[in-house]
Amino acid sequence: MLLNALAPGVAAHVRAVSTESGVVLRLREMGLRPGALIRMTGRASGGSRIVTVGAARIAIDGATAALIDVEAA
Amino acid sequence: MTTPSTPRAAVAPAKRTASVLLVGNPNVGKSTLFNALTKARQHVVNAPGTTVALAEGTWCTDCADVTLVDLPGTYSLIARSPDEQVAADAVSDPAHALAVVVLDATALSRSLYLLGQVARAGRPVVAALTMIDLAEARGIAPDATALSDALGIPVIEANGRNGRGLATLAEAVSTALVSPSFVAGVTRRDHEEILRDRLTDAQELFDWVESVGDAAVPASAPHSTVTDKLDRVLLNPWVGPAAFLAVVWGVFQLTTVVAAPLMDGVARAVSGPVADALSATLSVLRAPDWLDSFAVSGLLAGVGTVLSFVPLMAIMFAAVSALESTGYLARVAVVADRAMRTLGLDGRAMLPLIVGFGCNVPALSATAVLPHARQRLLTGLLVPLTSCTARLAVYLLLAHTFFPGSAGTVVFGMYVASVVLVIGWGLIARHTVLRDIRPEPLIIALPDYQWPHLRTLGVSVWTRVMSFTRKAGSVIVVAVMVLWVLQAIPVRGDHPIADVPVADSAYGAIAQGAAPALAPMGLNDWRIAASLVAGIAAKEVVIGALAQSYAIDDTNDQSTLGEQVRATVERTSDGAPAAAALALMVFVLSYLPCLATLAEQRRLFGWRWTAAAAGAQFAGAYGLAILVFQVGRLL
Numbered sequence: 228m229l230l231n232a233l234a235p236g237v238a239a240h241v242r243a244v245s246t247e248s249g250v251v252l253r254l255r256e257m258g259l260r261p262g263a264l265i266r267m268t269g270r271a272s273g274g275s276r277i278v279t280v281g282a283a284r285i286a287i288d289g290a291t292a293a294l295i296d297v298e299a300a
Numbered sequence: 301m302t303t304p305s306t307p308r309a310a311v312a313p314a315k316r317t318a319s320v321l322l323v324g325n326p327n328v329g330k331s332t333l334f335n336a337l338t339k340a341r342q343h344v345v346n347a348p349g350t351t352v353a354l355a356e357g358t359w360c361t362d363c364a365d366v367t368l369v370d371l372p373g374t375y376s377l378i379a380r381s382p383d384e385q386v387a388a389d390a391v392s393d394p395a396h397a398l399a400v401v402v403l404d405a406t407a408l409s410r411s412l413y414l415l416g417q418v419a420r421a422g423r424p425v426v427a428a429l430t431m432i433d434l435a436e437a438r439g440i441a442p443d444a445t446a447l448s449d450a451l452g453i454p455v456i457e458a459n460g461r462n463g464r465g466l467a468t469l470a471e472a473v474s475t476a477l478v479s480p481s482f483v484a485g486v487t488r489r490d491h492e493e494i495l496r497d498r499l500t501d502a503q504e505l506f507d508w509v510e511s512v513g514d515a516a517v518p519a520s521a522p523h524s525t526v527t528d529k530l531d532r533v534l535l536n537p538w539v540g541p542a543a544f545l546a547v548v549w550g551v552f553q554l555t556t557v558v559a560a561p562l563m564d565g566v567a568r569a570v571s572g573p574v575a576d577a578l579s580a581t582l583s584v585l586r587a588p589d590w591l592d593s594f595a596v597s598g599l600l601a602g603v604g605t606v607l608s609f610v611p612l613m614a615i616m617f618a619a620v621s622a623l624e625s626t627g628y629l630a631r632v633a634v635v636a637d638r639a640m641r642t643l644g645l646d647g648r649a650m651l652p653l654i655v656g657f658g659c660n661v662p663a664l665s666a667t668a669v670l671p672h673a674r675q676r677l678l679t680g681l682l683v684p685l686t687s688c689t690a691r692l693a694v695y696l697l698l699a700h701t702f703f704p705g706s707a708g709t710v711v712f713g714m715y716v717a718s719v720v721l722v723i724g725w726g727l728i729a730r731h732t733v734l735r736d737i738r739p740e741p742l743i744i745a746l747p748d749y750q751w752p753h754l755r756t757l758g759v760s761v762w763t764r765v766m767s768f769t770r771k772a773g774s775v776i777v778v779a780v781m782v783l784w785v786l787q788a789i790p791v792r793g794d795h796p797i798a799d800v801p802v803a804d805s806a807y808g809a810i811a812q813g814a815a816p817a818l819a820p821m822g823l824n825d826w827r828i829a830a831s832l833v834a835g836i837a838a839k840e841v842v843i844g845a846l847a848q849s850y851a852i853d854d855t856n857d858q859s860t861l862g863e864q865v866r867a868t869v870e871r872t873s874d875g876a877p878a879a880a881a882l883a884l885m886v887f888v889l890s891y892l893p894c895l896a897t898l899a900e901q902r903r904l905f906g907w908r909w910t911a912a913a914a915g916a917q918f919a920g921a922y923g924l925a926i927l928v929f930q931v932g933r934l935l
Contacts (some may be wrong), residue, residue: 256376271535273638282440283407286634288742
């Protein structure tokens with residue numbers, strides 16, 4: 228499933244990101260690496276998603292969140 | 301993604317002092333640390349060839365005077381913006397002796413990744429561990445000693461807010477300048493080599509980060525914090541935008557309602573007691589009348605203009621710094637993301653654009669909230685199109701005179717026109733001169749909320765106000781003096797210098813020469829042209845200049861002035877005064893920014909951009925005003 232479809236409070240593992248390599252790299256640098264455990268915190272105004280990776284909170288716009296493939300943990 | 305190349309040496313180290321870089325992620329307490337270490341011994345410089353501003357300061361450690369350079373916060377040295385490129389270039393520049401890498405204890409792996417990249421560049425490193433109190437509260441505080449052992453470099457717990465650990469950090473830096481410390485477990489690699497296969501290289505660093513993190517960070521499930529609770533409200537799809545508007549409203553009030561009496565107070569003090577004292581001194585010295593007029597109405601008026609802006613700028617800088625240090629600005633990027641995306645801008649651009657409706661000058665300074673230089677430039681070029689309150693006085697006079705039944709609607713229409721101009725010019729700029737601005741995906745870390753630290757705030761406001769006064773202030777003073785000279789020189793009749801009726805002065809002659817250019821918008825009159833020329837100095841003086849040209853002594857007598865203007869416009873517009881008045885309002889909205897705005901634009905973006913934008917804006921306003929009149933007269 229895609230990250231933007233995750234319900235608030237649900238944890239998931241990142242599987243893959245399908246977009247240009249620069250964005251893939253930046254997401255990995257922010258902790259969204261294949262296999263990483265993330266938790267959906269919620270949806271913000273404008274469709275952005277807030278996820279936690281470890282103790283860090285990351286905001287990702289809706290369109291980018293729809294490019295991240297995850298698997299419910 | 302293109303990132304313009306920037307010169308290698310971001311800042312060249314001075315003689316006999318070591319140059320040390322301060323590197324870290326955004327929002328990790330880096331600037332707080334910088335301010336605590338350098339105190340007021342700092343200034344703002346532009347990285348050569350860029351509009352990226354860097355703070356540079358002197359830090360006296362035991363063994364050396366260190367020039368400390370506060371690099372733009374970045375998540376990575378594989379840059380995605382000119383600001384990040386400046387950081388990447390500085391790190392790979394051997395002119396800098398050492399890098400102090402700031403590690404955020406609440407987001408250690410992200411910080412360690414950046415540390416790994418600095419180590420890849422072969423730079424000697426000392427690490428400063430910040431945010432330790434926040435990490436402790438969340439049960440995720442790393443063990444500094446274990447971290448130091450795993451990394452092979454000194455790791456110093458440092459807190460810029462209370463000064464704890466700063467002496468130890470200074471000691472570690474002094475030692476490292478003599479015997480450099482390098483990060484263990486990371487192979488030095490050429491930047492070009494890294495870029496060739498950046499994903500593989502990054503993976504190697506991630507593996508290294510994990511091995512270090514495992515050794516130093518306790519395993520613990522993160523629990524819900526105050527920040528999470530606040531975010532549930534401030535990022536809520538419904539409440540978030542309302543909260544953002546409330547914050548912007550607050551900033552707007554600060555820069556208008558709160559700043560206005562302070563600005564008036566300074567202006568009154570300068571034009572009252574200070575001017576009287578200056579005049580008295582000059583008369584004791586038997587100075588000629590023209591010198592008295594020059595000193596008071598030229599030089600002192602210019603200085604007074606600059607000084608009256610100081611409280612406004614200080615308030616704006618304080619508001620921006622406070623929003624930044626509380627962590628709220630990162631949320632603004634999220635909340636206003638979609639609204640600004642069409643212009644290729646970060647959501648944070650919304651803040652300066654809204655502040656511009658109060659006054660354009662602090663709005664330009666507020667572009668500092670944007671992390672990308674090109675976005676700061678685009679926003680800064682759009683700010684003069686936001687209709688500041690000084691322009692409102694002109695709309696009100698014209699709307700009440702020419703549209704007495706629907707003045708409110710007409711004035712509201714001008715604000716709508718202002719928003720349309722911002723969007724229109726923004727789209728034009730993005731598809732022409734600023735084609736390299738592409739909306740970047742929003743991927744940002746949301747820091748914990750914190751109270752702003754007052755001393756840090758004070759130092760940062762002081763540094764920025766000084767920079768404004770020095771760089772923009774000088775331009776404003778010179779321009780006001782030039783305007784005085786034009787008004788003081790008689791070109792007709794027999795008048796002594798500095799005692800010339802407006803019509804007979806060089807300024808009046810320029811207005812008479814320029815007036816025919818206003819004919820296509822139905823406004824061929826020298827008094828209107830003169831008020832527009834004066835409006836370049838400040839939009840506040842447009843009405844005063846009109847009154848002066850009509851020789852009305854009481855500038856508050858708006859009904860007499862309105863009648864006079866109406867009589868003039870009925871003549872010049874050939875029976876279509878409403879269309880001509882509307883054209884004049886549209887022209888005043890965007891023909892040229894005021895001098896202070898131009899001076900601040902020049903300070904931030906240089907002459908070339910300032911002049912080109914003003915030229916384009918003037919041409920656009922001229923065409924639009926003609927269109928309004930020519931279409932309006934047919935209706």
